[in-house]
Amino acid sequence: MAKIILGLPKGSLNNVNRGNTYQLFVDAGYEVKGYEPGNESYEIDITNDNDIKSYLTRPQSTPVELNRGMVDIAIVGEDWVKEESVVNKNTIEKIGDLNYGETRLIVAVPQESEYDNLTGFFRKNKDRKTPILCFTEYPNLTRQHIMNNEGYKEIFGDKVPFVQVRSLTDGDNEKIQIINSDGATEVYIAKGADLVVDNTQTGSSLKKAGLKELETIMHSSAGLYAGPSCVGEKIEKAKMIFEQLLGATTGRSYFDVKFNVLNDLAIKASEFLITNKYCSDEPTINQGTEYSQINVLISKKLFPEMLNGIKQFNASAIVRNNVKQYIK
Numbered sequence: 001m002a003k004i005i006l007g008l009p010k011g012s013l014n015n016v017n018r019g020n021t022y023q024l025f026v027d028a029g030y031e032v033k034g035y036e037p038g039n040e041s042y043e044i045d046i047t048n049d050n051d052i053k054s055y056l057t058r059p060q061s062t063p064v065e066l067n068r069g070m071v072d073i074a075i076v077g078e079d080w081v082k083e084e085s086v087v088n089k090n091t092i093e094k095i096g097d098l099n100y101g102e103t104r105l106i107v108a109v110p111q112e113s114e115y116d117n118l119t120g121f122f123r124k125n126k127d128r129k130t131p132i133l134c135f136t137e138y139p140n141l142t143r144q145h146i147m148n149n150e151g152y153k154e155i156f157g158d159k160v161p162f163v164q165v166r167s168l169t170d171g172d173n174e175k176i177q178i179i180n181s182d183g184a185t186e187v188y189i190a191k192g193a194d195l196v197v198d199n200t201q202t203g204s205s206l207k208k209a210g211l212k213e214l215e216t217i218m219h220s221s222a223g224l225y226a227g228p229s230c231v232g233e234k235i236e237k238a239k240m241i242f243e244q245l246l247g248a249t250t251g252r253s254y255f256d257v258k259f260n261v262l263n264d265l266a267i268k269a270s271e272f273l274i275t276n277k278y279c280s281d282e283p284t285i286n287q288g289t290e291y292s293q294i295n296v297l298i299s300k301k302l303f304p305e306m307l308n309g310i311k312q313f314n315a316s317a318i319v320r321n322n323v324k325q326y327i328k
């Protein structure tokens with residue numbers, strides 16, 4: 001088959017403390033060269049899968065590369081796919097969500113401002129003489145969100161807010177000006193902007209800039225997406241890659257736990273684990289002469305509760321391991 005061309009993200013989605021897509025591929029069983037976080041090359045080698053050719057992509061440009069067939073599939077945040085989809089509808093398909101790189105795209109104002117929501121903001125600024133300035137990396141989603149706002153519609157009806165992306169401009173309502181930012185968006189408030197639309201994860205950037213959220217435009221996480229050039233055998237290949245990756249992200253929220261109980265208590269302990277859903281299909285019991293070793297895959301958040309529960313069976317030799325990959 002022709003090689004499938006895969007776009008791998010640069011930036012937050014390959015940062016050791018944030019997305020770490022590199023580690024995800026390693027955990028999924030791929031041998032990856034040239035994509036180590038902080039040391040990425042533009043051409044990346046997946047040495048144990050000759051059917052994949054990989055390039056580094058910037059999430060901002062990934063949807064364009066997908067639409068133009070420069071890459072067949074890519075890992076990208078849903079926020080950037082939606083930003084592109086405001087203009088090019090339904091051309092990019094989500095193969096599946098990978099549940100990491102979770103952020104929210106939000107509207108923010110200074111912490112001390114009197115507004116509780118965007119509608120209130122527009123009503124209070126109804127008679128303002130100077131334009132309202134909003135900076136964002138997502139001008140399409142921002143404009144769409146503003147045009148759907150009750151307060152905006154009451155005052156401006158169907159008028160289209162002015163948008164500026166470098167020297168390109170669009171829109172007829174110069175009273176609301178949405179201006180493209182290339183990063184460090186939150187700082188524009190200190191420089192005189194009225195609103196910013198930015199993504200937030202821990203909330204620390206907003207706090208540092210003295211901002212509060214007015215509302216959420218969308219939730220985003222990273223997923224595997226396919227462009228129009230992903231057809232035929234490439235679709236099957238894309239689904240196989242997704243399954244491997246999903247197994248690795250799913251594995252991250254599970255522990256592989258083993259413990260011993262006296263043989264007489266093994267069945268009771270196993271029933272206890274099943275009743276409380278502390279296992280995947282069922283616990284595995286390995287019987288020895290005096291003790292049985294019980295093995296379960298358990299969601300990390302249920303682990304402390306389970307640990308407490310198995311005390312009633314005098315569990316001993318409790319071993320907990322991380323799970324690299326879990327394909328359900």
Ligand SMILES: Nc1ncnc2c1ncn2[C@@H]1O[C@H](COP(=O)(O)OP(=O)(O)OP(=O)(O)O)[C@@H](O)[C@H]1O
Binds near residue numbers: 018019058101
């Ligand atoms: N703090 C974060 N934690 C996890 N994911 C994030 C974070 N910030 C942004 N993302 C996600 O990473 C993707 C890229 O984000 P963004 O456009 O901000 O670029 P970046 O990662 O900062 O890279 P660059 O420095 O090239 O702009 C988006 O899908 C976004 O939702």
Ligand SMILES: O=P(O)(O)OC[C@H]1O[C@H](OP(=O)(O)OP(=O)(O)O)[C@H](O)[C@@H]1O
Binds near residue numbers: 012182184198201203
């Ligand atoms: O809620 P937090 O955990 O603070 O994360 C959110 C911040 O992270 C990203 O910025 P990044 O640090 O990548 O810099 P940038 O703004 O220049 O893109 C994003 O644009 C937010 O500003």
